[in-house]
Amino acid sequence: MSKLLTDLIEALRCLPGVGGKSAQRMAFHLLERDRERGLRLSQVLGQAMRDIGNCSRCRNFSETPVCTLCASSSRDRQVLCVVESPTELAAIEQATGYRGQYFVLLGRLSPLDGLGPQELGLDLLADRLAEGEIEEMIIATNPTVEGEATAHYLAQLARAAGVRPTRLAHGVPLGGELEYVDRGTLAHAFGSRQALD
Ligand SMILES: [Zn+2]
Numbered sequence: 001m002s003k004l005l006t007d008l009i010e011a012l013r014c015l016p017g018v019g020g021k022s023a024q025r026m027a028f029h030l031l032e033r034d035r036e037r038g039l040r041l042s043q044v045l046g047q048a049m050r051d052i053g054n055c056s057r058c059r060n061f062s063e064t065p066v067c068t069l070c071a072s073s074s075r076d077r078q079v080l081c082v083v084e085s086p087t088e089l090a091a092i093e094q095a096t097g098y099r100g101q102y103f104v105l106l107g108r109l110s111p112l113d114g115l116g117p118q119e120l121g122l123d124l125l126a127d128r129l130a131e132g133e134i135e136e137m138i139i140a141t142n143p144t145v146e147g148e149a150t151a152h153y154l155a156q157l158a159r160a161a162g163v164r165p166t167r168l169a170h171g172v173p174l175g176g177e178l179e180y181v182d183r184g185t186l187a188h189a190f191g192s193r194q195a196l197d
Pocket of ligand 1: 055056057058059060066067068069070071
C-alpha cells in the first residue's frame with residue numbers, strides 16, 4: 001500500500017470508535033467515489049482545527065473571542081449552568097428550554113489526571129460570579145464520583161460569591177453521562193433541579 005494511503009488510514013483512526021478496518025473503508029470510499037467531498041472535508045477540518053478556539057467567558061468552542069451565546073442579549077444573565085463539556089452544553093440546549101448562560105469546565109476535578117481548579121478555569125468562573133449579575137448557578141456535572149466532587153467544590157464557590165447553587169434532580173441514572181441520557185429525562189432533571197445545602 002502506498003505511503004500516503006497508509007498515512008491517511010492511520011490519521012482517520014484518531015476518530016472515536018474508528019479502528020483499522022473502518023479507517024481503511026473510509027479512505028477507500030473517499031478515493032474511489034467521493035474525492036470532491038473528501039477535499040471539502042480536508043478544507044473544513046483544517047480550518048476548524050485552526051480557527052475554533054474557546055470563548056473567553058464560558059470556554060465553549062468559539063471562533064470569535066466571545067461566543068454567540070455569551071454575546072446574545074436574549075439570554076437570561078441571572079442563571080449560569082456549569083457543565084463538564086461542550087457535548088453536554090449541546091445536549092441541554094437541545095433537550096430543555098433553558099435560556100440562561102453557561103460555563104464549560106472542559107473536564108472535572110481529577111487530581112490524579114492533573115485536573116485541578118486552574119485547569120477547569122475556576123478562577124475565570126469566580127470572576128464571573130463576582131460580577132454580581134448571576135443569582136443561580138445550576139451545577140450539571142455528571143453523577144459520577146468525580147462529577148459529584150466537582151459539584152461539591154462548585155457549590156462552595158457559588159456560596160462564597162453569594163450565588164445560590166442548584167443541582168439537577170435525580171432521574172439521571174447514576175454513573176450515566178449526561179450526553180447519553182434521553183431528552184425527556186434530561187429535560188425533567190433540568191426542570192426539577194434542587195437547591196444544594
Ligand atoms: Zn461563551
